[in-house]
Amino acid sequence: SAVISQKPSRDICQRGTSLTIQCQVDSQVTMMFWYRQQPGQSLTLIATANQGSEATYESGFVIDKFPISRPNLTFSTLTVSNMSPEDSSIYLCSVGGQGGNEQYFGPGTRLTVT
Amino acid sequence: ILNVEQSPQSLHVQEGDSTNFTCSFPSSNFYALHWYRWETAKSPEALFVMTLNGDEKKKGRISATLNTKEGYSYLYIKGSQPEDSATYLCAFRSSQAGTALIFGKGTTLSVSS
Numbered sequence: 158s159a160v161i162s163q164k165p166s167r168d169i170c171q172r173g174t175s176l177t178i179q180c181q182v183d184s185q186v187t188m189m190f191w192y193r194q195q196p197g198q199s200l201t202l203i204a205t206a207n208q209g210s211e212a213t214y215e216s217g218f219v220i221d222k223f224p225i226s227r228p229n230l231t232f233s234t235l236t237v238s239n240m241s242p243e244d245s246s247i248y249l250c251s252v253g254g255q256g257g258n259e260q261y262f263g264p265g266t267r268l269t270v271t
Numbered sequence: 272i273l274n275v276e277q278s279p280q281s282l283h284v285q286e287g288d289s290t291n292f293t294c295s296f297p298s299s300n301f302y303a304l305h306w307y308r309w310e311t312a313k314s315p316e317a318l319f320v321m322t323l324n325g326d327e328k329k330k331g332r333i334s335a336t337l338n339t340k341e342g343y344s345y346l347y348i349k350g351s352q353p354e355d356s357a358t359y360l361c362a363f364r365s366s367q368a369g370t371a372l373i374f375g376k377g378t379t380l381s382v383s384s
Contacts, residue, residue, distance in 0.1 A: 161314065188370065199275070200360065200374040215371070249315070253370060258303050258322065260372060262315040 159184055159252050161263035169269045170240055177236045178266045180250035185230035190251040190260065191223070200249070206233050240270045273297055275363045277375035284351050285383055291347045292378040294361035298342035302366040306335055306346055309377070310357045318346075318359075351382045 160183040170176050180189065191203040203223055206212040212225040226234045237244050247265045254261060276295040284290050296304060303322045307315040319328045324339040332349045348355055358379045362372035 158317070166312075190370075197376070199376045200362075200372075202371050205370070258320045258364075259317055260305070260370075261317060262307075264312065264314045 158254065158259075159186065159261045161250060161252060161261060163248075163250060163263040163266050165266055166264065167267040167269075169271060172241050172270055174240055175236055175238045176240065176268060177234050178248055178250075180233045180235070180263055182231045182252055186252040187230070188253045189227065189233045190253075191225065191233075191235045192249045192251060192262075193246040194249070195243075195246045203235070203248075237268065240268075242270045244268065245270045273363065273365060273373045275361060275373050275375040277359075277361055277378050279378060280376065281379040281381070283381045283383065286352060288351050288382075289347065289349045290351055290380065291345050292359055292380075294344045294346070294375055296342050296344070296361070296363035296373075297365070298340060300365045300367045301339045301342075301363075303364040304337055304339075304344050305360075305362040305364070305372060306344070307360040307362065308357045309360055315360060348380070351380070353382045353384050356380055356382045 162181045164179045189206045192200045194200045202215050203218045204212040204214045206225045206227040208227045208230050224236045249265045250263045251260045278293050306318040309315040319335045321337040326337040328335050334347045337344045358377040360377045362374045
């Protein structure tokens with residue numbers, strides 16, 4: 158399994174501002190994923206980030222709102238831009254396991270937008 | 272639109288009780304079904320990855336079954352303990368959608384001592 162850390166663990170932000178969330182993995186991984194869970198909703202995939210290529214966004218998510226960086230095989234960032242209260246969520250990064258089927262998650266970033 | 276449903280949404284049991292939850296998922300284009308255990312402020316913990324119809328997996332007091340033809344999976348906890356209190360998530364992976372996991376909303380279990 159992979160050990161994943163995220164920063165910050167939580168934050169309270171003003172609407173209209175942006176927040177960058179960092180995800181660090183203890184081993185090199187090809188695929189990293191960013192999910193969010195809005196209150197009362199399911200965990201939903203935002204995008205898949207592969208090192209050396211543009212992130213692939215799921216329907217309903219766009220790069221201007223959620224720009225992602227993937228500078229190397231152990232690190233990624235997700236920025237939540239021009240935040241509104243609807244962006245209040247838990248944001249999690251995830252990586253694929255060696256076996257191909259597993260996905261491991263970070264502890265999440267709890268974001269509140271006021 | 273792929274939909275994953277979990278029931279019940281929440282439940283409260285006494286220590287020592289056995290309990291089970293249900294996950295319903297699309298019965299077509301099945302690739303894998305994941306179960307996770309998620310405690311507040313911690314990472315979701317992978318419990319099982321199930322790929323074959325009829326699969327039954329066990330980890331300590333927790334076990335899971337899989338029926339891909341009818342599109343459901345059961346998670347069982349035998350002799351619940353307070354430390355089992357968490358939200359249990361299931362996630363469906365389609366053979367048509369790459370590596371994306373489609374999650375249910377989870378079942379939140381509370382175990383009283």
